[in-house]
Amino acid sequence: AQKVTQAQTEISVVEKEDVTLDCVYETRDTTYYLFWYKQPPSGELVFLIRRNSFDEQNEISGRYSWNFQKSTSSFNFTITASQVVDSAVYFCALWVTSGTYKYIFGTGTRLKVLA
Amino acid sequence: SQTIHQWPATLVQPVGSPLSLECTVEGTSNPNLYWYRQAAGRGLQLLFYSVGIGQISSEVPQNLSASRPQDRQFILSSKKLLLSDSGFYLCACPGKRGAWGTGELFFGEGSRLTVL
Numbered sequence: 687a688q689k690v691t692q693a694q695t696e697i698s699v700v701e702k703e704d705v706t707l708d709c710v711y712e713t714r715d716t717t718y719y720l721f722w723y724k725q726p727p728s729g730e731l732v733f734l735i736r737r738n739s740f741d742e743q744n745e746i747s748g749r750y751s752w753n754f755q756k757s758t759s760s761f762n763f764t765i766t767a768s769q770v771v772d773s774a775v776y777f778c779a780l781w782v783t784s785g786t787y788k789y790i791f792g793t794g795t796r797l798k799v800l801a
Numbered sequence: 802s803q804t805i806h807q808w809p810a811t812l813v814q815p816v817g818s819p820l821s822l823e824c825t826v827e828g829t830s831n832p833n834l835y836w837y838r839q840a841a842g843r844g845l846q847l848l849f850y851s852v853g854i855g856q857i858s859s860e861v862p863q864n865l866s867a868s869r870p871q872d873r874q875f876i877l878s879s880k881k882l883l884l885s886d887s888g889f890y891l892c893a894c895p896g897k898r899g900a901w902g903t904g905e906l907f908f909g910e911g912s913r914l915t916v917l
Contacts, residue, residue, distance in 0.1 A: 729910070729911045736904065781904050787852060788847060788860075790847075791845040
């Protein structure tokens with residue numbers, strides 16, 4: 687069975703601090719994709735990044751960076767120099783491509799960036 | 802690029818009343834479609850998914866049902882709402898392959914349901 691765990695329910699940081707959101711996944715399949723989504727107060731989920739199981743290269747996009755480690759089944763998300771606009775709920779998700787159409791989401795981490 | 806429309810955006814219904822939430826997709830064909838529910842302050846729960854017209858898979862036993870009468874239309878229904886049906890309902894479909902990469906879900910704006 688597949689599972690995504692986001693152990694941090696809520697995190698509060700002061701603006702300009704760095705923050706890392708943790709994501710741990712479980713799957714026995716060798717081919718899968720991992721995603722991060724942002725849900726601002728408006729409610730709509732915004733896709734941030736996709737990573738496939740064969741690509742462990744870390745990625746940086748502006749203030750965002752992602753650290754994918756298959757050895758620990760983790761796909762962590764770091765925001766550098768956080769801003770108030772980063773305040774949102776962040777979801778990590780897993781999609782196993784073999785024989786299923788289901789995407790498994792974590793329970794989300796609420797990030798509050800205080801001015 | 803595909804666009805996902807959901808309506809109504811907001812709905813307040815009494816317990817025991819029926820429900821119909823509609824989702825339509827533009828800019829793609831034969832998409833897999835998904836209904837998720839997010840209870841207040843909670844994560845995303847997969848309710849239904851569909852791989853084609855008339856093909857519905859249910860993930861959670863409940864008093865909700867889904868239908869897919871057309872390729873790009875996905876409807877969530879209930880004959881009698883319960884208080885526990887309150888939540889934020891999201892329709893989603895994967896992005897296209899090729900120019901859109903592989904697999905990421907795109908979501909509609911959501912329908913917020915309050916059952917009183």
